[in-house]
Amino acid sequence: MEQRNIQPTSLTFFILIRRLIAAGLTRQAIRAFDDMESFVMEAVDETHFCFLLDTLCKYGYIKVAVEIFNKRKSRFCPNVRMYTVLIYGWCKIGRIDMAERFLREMDERGIEPNVVSYNVLLDGICRRARLQPEVRFERTIMSAEKVFDEMRHRGIEPDVASYSILLHVYSRAHKPQLTLDKLKLMEEKGICPTVATYTSVVKCLCSCGRVEDAEELLDEMVRSGVSPNAATYNCFFKEYRGRKDAESALKLYRKMREDDLYALSLHTYNVLLGMFMKLNRMDIVKEIWNDLCTSGSGPDLDSYTMLIHGLCEKQKWKEACQFFVEMIERGLLPQKVTFETLYRGLIQSDMLRTWRRLKKKLDEESIAFGSEFQNYHLKPYRR
Template sequence: MLPRIRFLMSSRCFGLQRRIQVDDSVVYRLNLLLVNRFNGFSSWSVSSDLPDWFKYAGDQGANDSNDDFFVLPGDDGKLGGRIGRLRVFGNETDSRTTLQSGLDDYVEKISRVLRRNLDSHEATVRDLDGCGIDISKELVDRVLKRFSNDWKSALSFFRWVGSQRNYSHDADSYNAMVDILGKMKQFDEMWDLVEEMNQQSGFISLVTMSKIMRRYAGVRKWRRAVDAFNEMERFGLKKDTAAMNVLLDTLCKERRVERAREVFLELKSKIQPDAHTFNILIHGWCKAQRLDEAEWTMEEMGRHGFRPCVVSYTSIVEEYCRMKNFQKVDSLLDEMQAKGCPPNVVTYTIVMHALGKAKETDSALQIFERMKRNGCSPDTSFFNSLLYIMGRAGRQEDARRVLDEMINSGNSPNITTYNTLISIACLHSQEEYAIKLLQTMERSSCKPDLQTYAPLLKLFCWRKWMKVLAYLIHDMHEKDISLDLGTYTLLIRGLCGVKKLTHACLFFEEMVLKGHVPKYRTYQLLMEELDKNGMWKKKEIIQQWMAQAEGKKKLGCSRVQGI
């Protein structure tokens, strides 16, 4: 059992009184607030400090007569909204009282223009020209982040900015745009941009080529990833050890370790490998469940003058964890200690997480004690994993103690900590606690991301609290969090479940306009619901949108094959 850590606060929930010395740092006070929130995990009573839209959400239900509240973010145009600028927390009537109000206003203006003109670059240029916007690097970064899953809008904005006389894109902005196009499988446009970068001295770097290789490998275009590596010299880049390692790592992470091995054998006479090269291959063989090849690569590593290190052993340990062969894992940990290559916090985190997934929670806790005995200090990632295990197992008291020890050992909660706690709260239907955690994130330096909102959206779809869902979507919009295919799918299915079919159709339309190809199951579900409710015209429109999405997908595939 974990030790009880004392802290300065009264915990009504557990009837405990604890004390420590408190410093004046903002982070520490936020951490204490987080502990305070966590102590309320097991009780559900609506607190006065929660926003009104949440406190009374349960009274609305799925049959709210006001059908106007659930709309897409933007203006009052084609995909516009009626809610306007909202804040999930704080003063909802005036959210522009921060130092960034001017930048926020510009981002909102640009967003409205881009959403209004999804199919027309000319209209976008005309409207942006009339906005009176002061362009800055921070503004460009914000907009590209907000539209990172909407390549058309991102590229349209990027081109408009590039045409302005008083501003020039830097290499970072180009790389961000290259990554967006690669993620959305727009490889023709991606290469056009790379050629444009090539006209600017020093703009193309290993970072650029890494993004290209990884995006090709991510859609199983492994030959194209290798071709991109071979193109590096044309752009003035060296095909050195670092570049080779990026290619090998890209192939191994996409489970093409055999191809990575072939590339290595082809290149090793021209490019000197390093220890990292072999560790990449060892990890790749382990991911492919080829332990014999992984162990042979460790021997080859020694023949090249590199001693297997904790990274090498950890890959082997991870594969035995996947196999749930924890007896072998235990002997490997002892072997590492005996060979003067002791397990590090990453090794212990992997083992502990595997034990938790195998529902061996007590054994996971024993790993924590073993790690401390061996002089290895846990880090934030380790505590996050342990919190996840305790929360999933329903051991809330142990999870609270883990959080206590995490904070008092000097490990400040990060975004993964909050995301883990929010996920656990949603799993146990602790709506109030999940929203309070989101409030705490708002006040801290940890800014929410898409993973923060995913369990919340899922929970409130299930609860049929559509106003809360609407406010969360608008909050995501204001935080420049771009909806991806998975989020659109979740929302459409949730809206179908509560018969908000008009709004489900709007999300379907926006998803296609942003270049996503809807999953067939999602399309089929929406079509069935429209058919059941006699919405024939809507059904015909959705059919047209699906045909458009599939047509663009086929066109994109044919273009990629020709590259």
């Protein structure tokens, strides 16, 4: 940079600090932060210091962040953002007791927590909590409700993020009625649920077998002006797969396709491919595969693996070989189990010549896969 007469900026140092912390070089990152003021044409303030703390916390170095925070308190005036970052850091490593302690310290210093501070603590309490047996679920909910009460006591009204965190806990614990009640409470308070909020409720209803209620909620979601995303629809597809309800899955899939083909995620396609392969609906599999290819989102390694293994189970060796070759030509290295399944099936079906042609194609493309392919040692199969 000196040779090209380029002056580093604070952004340059931010990138350097992030990469050093990601590599575990926290002391070097702190030294880079200390050197920043000598190089950049601006004063290093609380915003820059908060970035350092935030990056340390995100990579799990909360103790280093607290140490540097305590040492630099006199230079950088602590504010709500700094404390929120430290609360997040403690929550990230599961130390909720320390997160609560820092929340109390904020209050003692006369710094008023905001809704983000409480949401970070709430998320820490709820996200990693074990919800079985029932007593653990009740303990988690009591802790969360305690945070809600404290927020209201301070005049801070819980927002959509606060309720979404709690709804996620109800969903994980498979409590459909509690989930619906909390969603209704949100709406009564004039808080508009987001797509993530609705998806948590839909997931809970579907996993508990209440698909009809989930479908009604989906209609309500659309009427409210919230567009469902791929994750919302995947909840339905997974439940239909469990029920082997091909008609409902196909009806919803075609409705999604008519509305917006690109709303379908690669995961959605893979769920549907696996479902219809097991139900032996090869006409639908072909339709979905063609849509996947034209969508631009795939197919990927999982898509090809699922399709090839499904065709092998049905002893459709010609089609399996075609997709196997197509997969290789796309630069996707098949898993070893796929090699072995196809090899064993072709030998059993007296299609040794087909395997030899396939092996020749593999050898031609092996340069693209490098040493990873060389580690695939196929044992000769004896019938």
